[in-house]
Amino acid sequence: MRRPTRPAAVLCAVAATATALPPTVPTAAAAAAQPAAAIAFGPCPASVPAPPPPARVECGTLSVPLDHARPRGPHLSIAVSRVRATGTPAERRGILLVNPGGPGGSGLPYAVTKRAKLPERVRRAYDVIGFDPRGTGRSAPADCGAMGGLFAAPAPDPLPRDRSAEREHLGSLRRLADDCAAGLGPALPHLSTEETARDMDAVRAALGERSTGFLGVSYGSYLGAAYAALFPQRVGPMVLDSVVGPEDWYAFDLRQARALLRQRETLFTWLAAHREHFALGSTASAVRAAYGRVRAGLAARAVDGFGPAEFDRAVYRALGRTERWAPLGEGLRTYLRDGTVEGLRPAAPFDGRDSRTYEAANRAVKCADGPGPTPGRVAADLRRLRGLDPLPVLTGIEASACAYWHHRPESRTRLGSPTGSPAAPPALLVASQHDPVTPAEGARAMQRVLPGSRLVTLENDYSHGVFASRGNACVDDAVAAYLVDGTLPRGELRCQGPGLPEIP
Structure with missing residues (x-):
């Protein structure tokens, strides 16, 4: 049996040996030096609901390379949504990119639907940014036919x-x-987590922000870890909820x-x-x-x-x-x-x-993402x-x-340090004790490769998706304190969950 491999973009955190990036791949510093295109926001498609007043949602698109290693090659459009922070300028903490999972989940309406469930102080502090990852929704949707x-x-x-x-x-x-x-x-090799993480950084740059907060659920946690691996100095507060562990997809599927x-x-x-x-x-x-x-x-x-x-x-x-x-x-x-x-x-x-x-x-x-x-x-x-x-x-x-699969990479790009980048701030991981979709051991494995990260576990819970989802004040307050105040739990935080459901 072949040894397990690791997701390409997360390998900065878990690779056994580190090698330099290929010279054709732009580094984070080089990308930051390039002028960033702006996103022209306007009305959203009907699939994006309107948030309650006074908040409003706006949408736009951003052109990105199909292959970020060839910035002058073919491009595709990434659909982006934004709901601005509703607090005062003093309360604002920046932008919070959100991703609902998948891979394959559309994130354009998620800026509205997830934001509605966030604690009020988080809504006041952050512009919530949704986006359809490449291959989904309105971002060059993938079509494999039958x-x-x-x-x-x-x-x-x-x-x-x-x-x-x-x-x-x-x-x-x-x-x-x-x-x-x-x-x-030709898009087959490029609908990857690593390319999507690079798209995220293009969205950050287009919004004129030096760093970005991130909230990723399920596959979104995997994408967030990829972003932290590639762009550690661009990472703001990062919440990884219902965590996919740092392993290859097939091994994860079997564990699930x-x-x-x-x-x-x-x-x-x-x-x-x-x-x-x-x-x-x-x-x-x-x-x-x-x-x-x-x-x-x-x-x-x-x-x-x-x-x-x-x-x-x-x-x-x-x-x-x-x-x-x-x-x-x-x-x-x-x-x-x-x-x-x-x-x-x-x-x-x-x-x-x-x-x-x-x-x-x-x-x-x-x-x-790999062989x-x-x-x-x-x-x-x-x-x-x-x-x-x-x-x-x-x-x-x-x-x-x-x-x-017709595109079968035989090795993964090694991106930086074998234990993650010390330049990235500590992340906050959230897990449900008995989640069968992303089993909790994945969060513990990810914690080991993200230096300084903390884990919040909802014990006696059996569902997928925890923060601003299960209605648990212990979890929601801890995550809000991290996002708004930068306060991490001193150690692992265990919150009490609801147990098995009652008959309606």
């Missing part, structure tokens, strides 16, 4: 149970990679898949504890059997385009947020009672994201997951497509 049949409804069962099914599964990954190579063309199995066991136990409401069984094993009957029934006969692949996606989505557990349990009950799937089908698939752009950008970024697994490793890991549980949830293992 992606090997990914969007067929119902899609084939994604869980291969024998060698023949494994070969078909690998064939679908090859077709997906071929479709992305054809659809993305194992965490999802643990979370699903917790869900089964919870559903059994509320057997009067859900009627799925009085023990976790009985609920598991009911779950298996639902999936087997959908595999035998899809209902209204909803089959086992769609079921697994709905389960994946529900496992990440405890407020979705009761609707999932009720959907299982309804299907077993009358065969309908409306209770299982999410009202807004992919949380409202454009699913085709999201799925294309997700694979493009993960595979551009992927071999086909043999993909098949072997599927067998290992089936050994852990006969019904694993494979939805989040997107980096398996990198086994056939």
Whole structure:
């Protein structure tokens, strides 16, 4: 098995040896010396909601090189949104770039939707800046076409149970990679975390700021660590929430898949504890059997385009947020009672994201960030997951497509110090103790490679996304104090979470 590799742009923090940047890649100092273009702000598209008065949102675009190593080459436009600080000039702390995750998540409306949940003193202190990362939303959206049949409804069962099914599964990954190579063309190697981090610095420069604060959730934490690696002297307060650890994408996907199995066991136990409401069984094993009957029934006969692949996606989505557990349990009950799937089908698939752009950008970024697994490793890991549980949830293992990706970097650019840059200020990391989407051990691993960083853990919590999301005053106050006053916790801060959900 090949040794794990590291994300290209984060390697400043974790590389075993350091080498100089290639001379064709502009350094942060050189980029700062170049005149920065300004962003002409104006009205936003209808997809961006208006914030409550007196705040208002404005949008614009910024032209950046497709390949930052070739600044005179082809360019693309990055869509940017801004909600200015509402406090006095004395309260203002600068800009706070925000990213909602993915990779593949659109950030243009996030400046409004996330800002609405931020503590008031943070809204008064910062211009909140959203942006669509390259390949998403309105920033040269990625289009891979059919992606090997990914969007067929119902899609084939994604869980291969024998060698023949494994070969078909690998064939679908090859077709997906071929479709992305054809659809993305010359952009294929450049829809990467490192290039996006360089776009972030171009946005900072265009706004006339010497440094930028940053709030990144999930993949946004990975992007923030990449920015800190590349531009340590441009980093202001940085909050990394629900942290993706400093590892290669395929290893992360497998770690997530194992965490999802643990979370699903917790869900089964919870559903059994509320057997009067859900009627799925009085023990976790009985609920598991009911779950298996639902999936087997959908595999035998899809209902209204909803089959086992769609079921697994709905389960994946529900496992990440405890407020979705009761609707999932009720959907299982309804299907077993009358065969309908409306209770299982999410009202807004992919949380409202454009699913085709999201799925294309997700694979493009993960595979551009570094070499992927071999086909043999993909098949072997599927067998290992089936050994852990006969019904694993494979939805989040997107980096398996990198086994056939047409752009396959064999090494990663080493960017600076092997332990991170001492020039970057300490970051604040936030984690939920039982988050199955970005397991908490990723935050601890990232903390080790970001010198001086602190970790805030929401204990007894089972959801993805913590700060200005879970409504926890202990977490929100600590992060606000860091963003506004620069005050870090003295050591690791443990906040008490809500525990398992109540029945609505």
